[in-house]
Amino acid sequence: MLKRLFMLIALVLIAILFFDVASNFTERSELSGISQYYVEQGAEELGAANLVTSVVVTYRGLDTLGEVTVLFISAAGASLLLRRRRNTNKKLVVEESSEIVQTTLSIMFPIIMLFGVYIFINGHLTPGGGFQGGAVVASALLFFMLARPNDSISHKLLMKIESLSGFTYVVLGVLGVILAGGFLDNRVLGLGEFGSLFSAGLIPLIYILVGLKVGSELGSLLQKFRE
Amino acid sequence: MLTFLTLLLCIGILISALLATYLRSMVAAIVSAGLAGLFASVTYVILAAPDVAMTEAAIGSGITTVVFLFALSKTRSKPGSKAND
Numbered sequence: 587m588l589k590r591l592f593m594l595i596a597l598v599l600i601a602i603l604f605f606d607v608a609s610n611f612t613e614r615s616e617l618s619g620i621s622q623y624y625v626e627q628g629a630e631e632l633g634a635a636n637l638v639t640s641v642v643v644t645y646r647g648l649d650t651l652g653e654v655t656v657l658f659i660s661a662a663g664a665s666l667l668l669r670r671r672r673n674t675n676k677k678l679v680v681e682e683s684s685e686i687v688q689t690t691l692s693i694m695f696p697i698i699m700l701f702g703v704y705i706f707i708n709g710h711l712t713p714g715g716g717f718q719g720g721a722v723v724a725s726a727l728l729f730f731m732l733a734r735p736n737d738s739i740s741h742k743l744l745m746k747i748e749s750l751s752g753f754t755y756v757v758l759g760v761l762g763v764i765l766a767g768g769f770l771d772n773r774v775l776g777l778g779e780f781g782s783l784f785s786a787g788l789i790p791l792i793y794i795l796v797g798l799k800v801g802s803e804l805g806s807l808l809q810k811f812r813e
Numbered sequence: 814m815l816t817f818l819t820l821l822l823c824i825g826i827l828i829s830a831l832l833a834t835y836l837r838s839m840v841a842a843i844v845s846a847g848l849a850g851l852f853a854s855v856t857y858v859i860l861a862a863p864d865v866a867m868t869e870a871a872i873g874s875g876i877t878t879v880v881f882l883f884a885l886s887k888t889r890s891k892p893g894s895k896a897n898d
Contacts, residue, residue, distance in 0.1 A: 638864050714864060718871060804876060808880070811884065
């Protein structure tokens with residue numbers, strides 16, 4: 587009874603809080619402060635056609651590095667938790683999946699993989715980027731795991747790709763301190779022609795690394811769960 | 814029209830989120846939670862945030878659902894038995 591009363595009070599308080607926010611809400615028609623600067627100067631300063639990318643990778647690059655680190659830590663934690671059980675479990679032989687699924691895999695796997703790679707290579711031109719492309723790559727790996735339950739993807743290879751790309755990401759960031767304006771500054775390389783594939787300095791390189799890292803990380807996480 | 818569609822999607826998010834908490838079957842609840850993510854990602858596309866929509870669709874409704882399903886099958890199977898439902 588008391589518990590219900592507390593729950594009711596909490597609900598009412600939340601309702602009051604949200605009512606205040608919702609009733610005073612007016613849509614902004616102008617950008618404020620720093621976002622105004624990003625919109626006006628971003629394209630010229632960093633040369634990326636997709637403004638979101640230049641904010642995510644360069645202006646707020648440190649946050650992205652933090653996000654990548656968070657993902658790394660959670661993947662590492664999950665595999666640490668899952669490791670203990672594996673020793674006691676014998677390797678199960680699971681029934682092969684049907685002919686249809688296997689045939690679909692051999693047709694769709696390269697296409698999904700290519701799409702993921704396309705998303706992170708074109709991160710500075712079109713919507714999407716390292717995280718999105720990496721997740722698509724991981725879903726291709728997941729499809730492989732589901733369609734061929736008895737084959738596994740080399741864990742060592744995934745680990746090597748992951749740690750190498752993470753390391754290179756930080757190295758590129760430090761290069762920005764030495765050669766350009768600061769940590770993760772993309773103007774280490776030339777900005778190139780606006781809107782072409784080889785443009786926007788380090789942004790495509792960093793996004794390729796992030797994509798590889800996220801893809802291999804999620805892939806190895808799913809692999810750990812499956813084992 | 815667009816506002817109506819957005820509202821409809823938001824109602825969809827709410828209903829599937831509620832279903833995720835109230836459904837008895839674990840698998841159905843997980844799928845329902847994934848459905849909420851899918852509705853959310855369509856909403857993001859309508860609200861002109863394609864970058865967020867891609868992340869939500871791939872991670873929120875795709876990989877998270879699968880991770881939950883894997884975790885469910887792991888916690889259900891008892892050590893020593895080969896049952897895997």
